Each structure stands twice: as structure tokens, then as C-alpha cells.
Amino acid sequence: MHLQIFLTLSAVLVCDAKLPRLNRHTQPNELSNPTQNAQAQRLIQTEAKTVKTNRIIDQYRVRHRRDVFDSKSYESSLIWAHSERLDENGDVLLRWVNSDSSITFRLEARTRGYVGLGFNSARNMRGADLVVAWVDDRNGNAQVLDCHGPEFDDLAVADDVQNYELISGYQNDTHTTVEFRRQLDTCDKQDFAIGEDTVQVLWALGPEGSDGELPKHVKSGSRPLRLLQPVAKPQVPLSNWDVRLNNLTIPHDMATLFWCKIFKAPDLPKKHHIVGYQPIIDSRPIKNKVPVVEKDSLSPVHHMVLYECAEDPDKQLWNDWAEGDGFFGPNRPSQWATCVTPIAAWAIGSKGEYLPENVGIPVGEKSGVSYYMLEVHYDNQALHEVLDSSGIRVYYTPVLRAHDAALLGAGIGVSALHVIPPKQRQYRTVGICSPECTESTMPEEGINIVSVLLHAHGTGRKIALKHIRGTQELPVISEENSYDARYQQSRIVPGGRKFRKGDTLITECTYDSTTRDKPILGGYSASQEMCLSFVLYYPRTELAGCYSMTPVKEFFETFGVREFYGLSMLQVENIFLSSGNLENLPPQLEIDMQQRYSEETAMQGDDQGVGLMKELIIREPVEFQNKTFMAHLNEMPWSERLLTEQIEKTLYKGSHMTFCKKRDDSWGAPIQIQNYPNYTEIISNETAEKSCHYKSVRLPSVTKASATSATYNKLTAILALCVTVIVAR
Numbered sequence: 068m069h070l071q072i073f074l075t076l077s078a079v080l081v082c083d084a085k086l087p088r089l090n091r092h093t094q095p096n097e098l099s100n101p102t103q104n105a106q107a108q109r110l111i112q113t114e115a116k117t118v119k120t121n122r123i124i125d126q127y128r129v130r131h132r133r134d135v136f137d138s139k140s141y142e143s144s145l146i147w148a149h150s151e152r153l154d155e156n157g158d159v160l161l162r163w164v165n166s167d168s169s170i171t172f173r174l175e176a177r178t179r180g181y182v183g184l185g186f187n188s189a190r191n192m193r194g195a196d197l198v199v200a201w202v203d204d205r206n207g208n209a210q211v212l213d214c215h216g217p218e219f220d221d222l223a224v225a226d227d228v229q230n231y232e233l234i235s236g237y238q239n240d241t242h243t244t245v246e247f248r249r250q251l252d253t254c255d256k257q258d259f260a261i262g263e264d265t266v267q268v269l270w271a272l273g274p275e276g277s278d279g280e281l282p283k284h285v286k287s288g289s290r291p292l293r294l295l296q297p298v299a300k301p302q303v304p305l306s307n308w309d310v311r312l313n314n315l316t317i318p319h320d321m322a323t324l325f326w327c328k329i330f331k332a333p334d335l336p337k338k339h340h341i342v343g344y345q346p347i348i349d350s351r352p353i354k355n356k357v358p359v360v361e362k363d364s365l366s367p368v369h370h371m372v373l374y375e376c377a378e379d380p381d382k383q384l385w386n387d388w389a390e391g392d393g394f395f396g397p398n399r400p401s402q403w404a405t406c407v408t409p410i411a412a413w414a415i416g417s418k419g420e421y422l423p424e425n426v427g428i429p430v431g432e433k434s435g436v437s438y439y440m441l442e443v444h445y446d447n448q449a450l451h452e453v454l455d456s457s458g459i460r461v462y463y464t465p466v467l468r469a470h471d472a473a474l475l476g477a478g479i480g481v482s483a484l485h486v487i488p489p490k491q492r493q494y495r496t497v498g499i500c501s502p503e504c505t506e507s508t509m510p511e512e513g514i515n516i517v518s519v520l521l522h523a524h525g526t527g528r529k530i531a532l533k534h535i536r537g538t539q540e541l542p543v544i545s546e547e548n549s550y551d552a553r554y555q556q557s558r559i560v561p562g563g564r565k566f567r568k569g570d571t572l573i574t575e576c577t578y579d580s581t582t583r584d585k586p587i588l589g590g591y592s593a594s595q596e597m598c599l600s601f602v603l604y605y606p607r608t609e610l611a612g613c614y615s616m617t618p619v620k621e622f623f624e625t626f627g628v629r630e631f632y633g634l635s636m637l638q639v640e641n642i643f644l645s646s647g648n649l650e651n652l653p654p655q656l657e658i659d660m661q662q663r664y665s666e667e668t669a670m671q672g673d674d675q676g677v678g679l680m681k682e683l684i685i686r687e688p689v690e691f692q693n694k695t696f697m698a699h700l701n702e703m704p705w706s707e708r709l710l711t712e713q714i715e716k717t718l719y720k721g722s723h724m725t726f727c728k729k730r731d732d733s734w735g736a737p738i739q740i741q742n743y744p745n746y747t748e749i750i751s752n753e754t755a756e757k758s759c760h761y762k763s764v765r766l767p768s769v770t771k772a773s774a775t776s777a778t779y780n781k782l783t784a785i786l787a788l789c790v791t792v793i794v795a796r
Contacts, residue, residue, distance in 0.1 A: 171248035180277035185269030186259040192216035196259035200245040209236020291554035311458025319452040325396030329388040340427025345419030349456040358454040369446035370414040377405035377731035406440035408611040416554035426472035446593040470605035478574035478599035480614040483676035485589025500572035500613035504727030508610040513567035519545035520557040520601040529577035612728040630687035
């Protein structure tokens with residue numbers, strides 16, 4: 068006992084004597100540097116965690132057998148439901164399958180050292196949930212170590228409670244393979260709760276021979292994934308129809324390009340159902356006037372949408388278009404405006420989709436649809452010249468599903484009237500599908516929503532599809548609270564959702580624009596933004612699109628502008644309603660505006676009014692007079708929080724111009740300007756107390772040390788930590 072007291076006091080005295088050396092140049096009456104104190108405290112915490120981690124690893128290394136649970140009843144018959152390459156070269160392959168409460172992983176990596184797997188909302192180790200696995204070179208035993216990343220350091224620290232259960236593991240001359248499982252929610256603050264949202268899956272490979280050691284990794288990366296995905300690939304014979312462009316040259320002087328082409332449906336003897344699709348990405352950079360295949364070259368294809376076209380008696384004209392190469396988006400024939408019903412929507416990161424097993428989209432002339440339009444958006448910010456033959460592979464079957472389904476587009480109409488201020492952490496915008504639209508286009512029994520694809524660009528962080536009935540909000544239909552534009556897959560609505568005539572859909576997007584110095588405008592370019600949801604539902608109706616945007620007059624008044632030179636607000640509104648088309652303006656004004664920004668418009672492609680924003684010259688009020696609206700927008704004091712909050716509130720809760728488009732491009736309901744719906748918000752139950760109905764797995768003690776021995780070990784660790792601090796300082 069006296070020895071214990073002596074060692075404890077010695078440790079405290081030594082540490083206290085040395086810590087003031089952190090401020091060697093501090094004057095007698097000078098306050099100590101809080102930054103240096105914080106750094107010292109952080110070092111102490113890190114060293115303590117490292118000591119604990121090394122102790123736990125040492126326990127692993129002296130064990131003579133693996134601790135495994137009985138896998139015969141569960142894992143022996145596993146079929147891995149999902150498989151993803153975590154890196155571009157395929158050196159790290161992750162397979163997994165989940166039950167209602169747990170998830171099981173198989174990690175195959177090109178390494179003979181350790182392999183690390185992690186889960187986080189960010190793309191780094193700080194604050195991440197980590198698991199480190201290896202196979203001991205001496206005895207072939209596999210081990211897994213439950214770890215986490217400290218908030219301020221890129222390292223792995225062992226958790227207090229070990230919640231990963233080893234199943235098996237082995238290695239050969241090149242690879243290490245380990246299988247393990249965990250609960251989806253361990254109720255452990257050091258673990259990441261795996262749910263419906265997108266998660267950043269981290270990976271790391273240790274140097275050869277790093278068994279039971281955690282030196283810095285030699286390779287690492289991250290990949291956004293949703294781990295709780297349903298498996299919906301049909302178990303019936305499928306035919307495929309490749310809807311793709313043919314050697315389209317993407318010019319080097321266009322940062323954004325939309326290309327559209329008509330396709331004729333397959334000649335089918337009877338009704339078939341489309342049940343899925345996959346992207347075909349075929350982009351070859353042109354070098355010295357020759358297209359080349361490069362392993363690491365990035366395709367400029369940003370997203371693709373396949374639309375049904377309403378029937379037209381002039382079959383010959385549509386056949387001719389189907390034989391042609393297509394058109395630059397803004398120059399496509401006016402008849403193509405009837406191609407408005409989406410049936411497949413692909414964006415970066417998606418591997419494609421299979422529809423739920425109870426629905427299919429009718430295809431072919433026998434079911435009333437003969438022609439389709441493929442719209443491909445190219446994001447060519449690097450201004451490379453590329454030869455492209457990309458498109459979509461459509462899967463269909465004669466084995467009909469129970470219901471004919473359709474896709475409905477909803478959200479904010481794509482235009483420059485959709486503005487996100489810079490330097491904002493959480494800025495919200497909203498698009499409304501009005502009750503007048505759903506009342507006039509949906510059957511008496513309503514529709515059933517089965518899945519949703521949520522879409523925004525790079526600054527999008529959250530997207531939610533809300534459901535309003537009368538004056539009451541119902542549970543959210545679909546939401547993504549960790550949105551990553553690099554990974555866009557549709558989301559099944561568990562159990563489906565009944566949506567009635569007269570109900571309202573609201574698509575809400577939250578953006579993080581803290582890295583932007585200037586306002587972001589709505590548009591098709593990857594540097595601009597969108598807020599859309601593609602809703603898969605049955606039974607099929609005539610409704611194709613249901614959007615809203617801020618009315619033009621209210622929009623400009625929100626930013627303090629009342630009048631422009633040369634254009635009335637009605638003329639400006641007509642330009643935006645025609646997607647930025649400058650036709651039907653006064654002749655000289657049209658010529659002047661076309662000449663002033665024709666070069667930039669060519670660079671941006673279909674700009675949806677972005678160019679117009681740079682040419683509108685303010686007349687009223689006097690304090691903004693003779694500025695372009697874009698210059699005025701750029702010069703606003705966005706750092707003033709009250710200003711930004713007021714703009715967000717006005718554009719969110721204020722007036723909305725609603726649009727209701729049918730499949731034949733006619734209006735399902737008149738264009739209306741209406742106030743944001745008044746409803747009682749649903750009370751969130753996120754704070755409800757969670758219960759854990761399982762026992763956490765703790766590492767067993769490898770020695771039956773006496774209390775004195777255990778205390779001695781703790782004191783030794785304290786002394787070692789102090790010595791480390793002394794040496795470091």
C-alpha cells in the first residue's frame with residue numbers, strides 16, 4: 068500500500084513539475100497561452116489512448132485461439148447481398164448482408180498487413196467508427212479490433228467496448244480476407260449507428276507484416292454508400308435494350324452540354340414491363356485527333372434521363388428522328404416537348420436500379436408508347452474534347468408485374484431563380500407539388516409511392532420528400548440526411564405510401580455553401596444547383612411533372628430590386644418561363660443581349676436564365692442603379708446572418724408559382740401563384756430513448772492479475788505517459 072501511494076505521488080509531482088515548461092518564455096504576470104495548453108492536453112489524451120490501444124492489441128497477440136461465435140446457424144448459408152469495390156483498382160472489395168438488427172461484412176484486400184474499415188459522415192478518420200482486422204503471420208489466426216478516430220487526430224484508438232464479432236479470416240500470398248459482424252446500432256457512443264442514410268465508408272491498408280500493430284497506412288480512401296439497400300434484382304429472364312448515343316463529339320469549348328436523341332421502342336409482340344436499368348459509360352478522350360482509351364480518365368457524363376414521348380400520328384417524322392444523331396438541348400425540335408415522362412434517371416455514382424418486384428413500367432407500341440428521348444448532361448469543366456457513346460441499358464421482361472408504374476418528377480423548376488447564398492452552413496430551399504395538381508390528375512383511390520430518387524448537386528447535404536394532407540404533415544416519404552452527390556441511388560419507401568388526391572408533395576433541400584464565395588444559381592451545370600425528386604408510383608396516371616419556383620416579381624423584390632432598364636417584369640417572367648429563351652423580345656434588345664453573352668452561353672450550354680441574370684441592368688431603386696443584377700447579388704453582405712435568414716424565410720415560406728405537366732405536355736392544372744401551405748408540422752421522435760436488447764462484447768482478460776498487480780500496471784502507465792510528455796517538451 069505504501070509503495071502504491073509513493074508511486075502515485077511521484078507521478079503527480081513529476082508531471083506537475085514539468086508541465087509549466089510548455090510556456091518557457093512566459094513572463095511572471097503573463098497569462099499562459101491557451102492554445103499551447105490545449106495542445107498539451109490533447110497530447111496527454113492521445114498518449115493515454117495509445118497506451119490503452121497497445122495494451123488491448125498486446126492482449127490479442129498473446130492469445131492462442133480466436134474467439135468466434137457459432138457461425139454454422141447463421142453465416143454458413145449466407146449469400147452476400149451486396150458487393151462494392153471501395154477503390155478504383157479493386158484492391159479492396161467489400162461484401163455485406165444485413166438482417167433487421169445486424170450486418171455482416173466480408174472484407175477482401177490486397178495486403179498482408181492489417182486492413183481497416185470505417186464509417187463516418189465525413190471523408191476522414193476524425194470521429195469515425197473504425198474496425199482493424201489482420202491475420203497473424205505466426206499462427207494464421209484472424210483478429211478484429213473495434214476502434215474509433217479521435218476528433219482531432221488521424222489515428223485509430225481502441226474502443227472501451229468491443230462490438231465487432233469475428234467470424235473467420237485467412238490470407239494467401241497477396242490478399243487478406245476477414246469476415247465479421249456487428250449490430251446496426253450498438254448504443255455505443257464510440258460506434259457509428261448504421262441506418263438508412265448514406266455513409267462514408269473508409270478503408271485503409273497497413274504495410275506488410277503489420278499484424279497487431281497500427282502504423283500509418285500505406286493506402287487509404289473513402290466511398291459513399293448506403294449499406295441498408297434492398298435486393299430487388301428479378302429472378303426471371305430479362306431482355307435488354309441499349310439506348311445510347313453514337314460517337315458524339317463533346318467540344319472542348321463547352322463546360323456544360325445537353326444532348327437529346329429520340330429512340331424507337333423494341334418491336335414487341337405483346338406488352339412487356341421495364342424492370343430495371345444500368346448506365347453505359349463509354350467516353351474516350353480525343354488526343355491528336357484520335358480517341359484513346361485511358362484507364363483513369365474521367366467521363367464528363369453527369370446525369371442521364373430517359374423520357375417517354377406522347378403519341379404522335381406523324382410516325383414518319385419520329386422514325387426519321389430516331390435514325391438521326393440527335394440535337395443540342397436548346398435546339399431540339401418543339402415536338403420533343405411531349406417527351407416529359409421520365410422512366411429512368413441516372414446520376415453520378417449510381418450503378419442503376421431494379422424496380423420493386425410488384426411494379427413495372429410498360430414498354431413498346433402494344434402498350435401505347437413507341438418513342439423515347441434520351442437526355443444526357445455532360446459536365447466538361449476541364450474543357451476536354453471527348454468522343455462519347457454513353458447511354459442506358461434498359462431491362463424488360465414479358466413476365467408482367469402486378470402493377471403498371473410510372474415516374475413523377477417533382478421539386479424546384481430548374482432555373483436561375485433558384486439561389487443559394489454563399490458562406491451558409493445550412494440553407495434551405497423548397498419545391499411544391501400543389502394540391503390542385505394532384506386533385507386534377509390522380510385517380511379517386513390515389514396512388515401508391517414505392518421508391519424515390521433524390522437529386523441535387525455538390526453543395527446539397529440533406530434532401531427530404533414531405534407529405535402534407537390538408538393542414539397536417541404526415542411522416543416523411545423519403546429523406547437523405549447525409550447526401551453525397553457522388554452517390555445517387557433511389558430509396559425504397561418501406562411498406563409503400565398511400566398518396567391521395569389533393570395531397571401536397573414538398574421537396575426540401577439543405578445546402579452547405581461555406582466553400583463558395585459567390586451565390587449559386589439553379590441550373591444544369593455541376594457548379595450550379597438543383598432540388599428534385601423522382602417518385603416511382605402506381606397505378607400509372609397522366610401526371611409527368613409537378614414543380615414550383617419563386618414568382619419573378621417576388622424574387623427580385625426579395626433582393627431589393629423593383630425595375631430593370633428595357634424590360635418589364637412580365638417580359639422577364641416570360642423569359643424564365645421559356646427556360647431562358649430570348650425570343651419575342653423587342654428586336655434590338657434581343658440582338659444586343661444575344662451579342663453580349665452569346666460566347667458565355669456557348670460555354671455554359673443550356674443556362675436556364677443564368678446569362679440573363681448577368682445582363683439585367685437595375686433601374687430602381689436608385690442605390691443599386693446601373694448595376695447588373697448578378698453584380699448586385701455578388702456584392703450583397705452575405706456575412707450578415709439576419710439578412711440571409713430573412714431571404715431564406717421569404718423564399719421558403721413566401722409565394723410559389725406552381726406547374727403541373729401531363730404526359731402530353733399539356734397542363735394538368737393552370738399555373739398558379741400561391742402561398743406556402745399552412746400545416747401543422749409532425750413531431751419528430753428522434754429523441755425517443757433507444758433500447759438495446761443485446762449484450763455488448765467485451766475483450767476477455769488474458770491474465771488473472773491481482774488487484775495490486777493491476778494497480779501497479781496503471782501506475783506504470785501513468786509514469787510512462789509523464790516521461791513521454793517530458794521528452795516531447
